[in-house]
Amino acid sequence: MKDILDDLVSWRQAGKRIAVARVVDIEGSGPRDPGAAMAVNEDGEVVGSVSGGCVEGAVVSEALEIIDSQSRRMVTFGYTDDEAFAVGLTCGGTIHLYIEPLDW
C-alpha cells in the first residue's frame, strides 16, 4: 500500500469511502508481487494497480460493491480455478486479491 499511501490519506481526509484491493498470493505467472495494491473511492477514482492492467476493470466493480456493502472478501482471478471470474490474466497465472473497506 506504500505506493498509494498519499492518495489514501488525502481521500480519507476528504471523508471519502474507500476500498483497497491487495495482491495476497499468486500462482504461476503474475505481473505484480504480493503487497501490490490499488484503491477505489466512492466517486470511482482509482489509484495503483494489481496486475499489468488485465483485471483492474473487474476489480473496480468489485471494490465499488464492497464500498456499498461494507463487506470484505478474497477474490480470485485466473483461468485455472473453477471459481475464477471470467476475467483472467493473459499470462495464464492466477492472482488472489483481498478487498476491504478502508475502515480501520
Add this chain to the structure above:
Amino acid sequence: MTESLFEQYAAAVRSEHAVCLVTIIHGIGLGSKILVRPGEPVAGTLGDSELDRVVERDALAELEVGRSGVRNYGANGQQRENDLTVFIESQAPPPFMLIFGAVDFTAALADSAKLLGYRVVVADARPVFATPRRFPMADEICVAWPDEVFDQFGDVLGPRDVVAILTHDNKFDVPAVTRALQTNVGYIGVMGSRKTHDGRTERLREAGVDQAGLDRLRSPIGIDIGGRTPEETAISICAEIIALRSGREVSALRDRTGPIHER
C-alpha cells in the same frame, strides 16, 4: 483520541521505518489487524493474545527479509491448522545506495537509483562538487573522505544495499573499496577503464585486499550493453545490481575483456 491503525501504519511508512501490517483475510476474525514494528509493542489485535504473539514472531521474520505473503493458523495461533489465513504485508525501509564521487555519472546513477526506490547518499571530499545544486535528487550529500563516510554509514549497510565508487582516482578508490569490503553490503561496484581497473587492482593488493575481496568487486562496474552516456552507464550499473540480487547470469563487464566502449 488514539491514532487509528491506518494512521500508525501511514506514519511508520512515511518515516521509512520497518513495519508489518497483518490482516486476517479468511476465516475467524476476518478483517482484524495488527501492526508489527521491531522493538515496539504490537498495535491492534487479531482477537486472541496467543495468536497475536505467534503472528508477531512470524511477521518479524518476514520483515527481516522484506517478504509479503499468506500464512494459516489455528484460532489460538496453532501451526498446521487452518481456522484463519493472514496476509503479512512487509514494508522494509528503502535500501541504501552510497555513491562515491560527485561526477556527471553520479547524477545519472542517483536518478536511476531513486527510480528503483533507493535512499541515495552522494559522497565526495571536494565541497565545490558535492553540492545539493548538482545533485538535487540525492537524499543526503556528504562532503567527506571515504573513511568518515564509512564511520557514519558502514554499520547500517546490509545485503540489500549498494556501494558505487565512481571517482576512478586511487586516492579515493582505495580507501573506499577497503572500507566497503569491511561491511556486509551486497554490491560493490567500481568504475574505470580496463587500464584504471588493472592499476587499481595493484594498489588494492598493496593495501592488503585479498583475492576474495577482489572477487567481491564488480569492477569495471556494470553489464556489457555498450552504454556510453552517463544515463546509459547508470542503466548498465542498475541492471548489474538487479541481476546480482536475483542471481541471474548476465554479461558483466568485469567478466569480459577488451575495451568497454567500441571505437
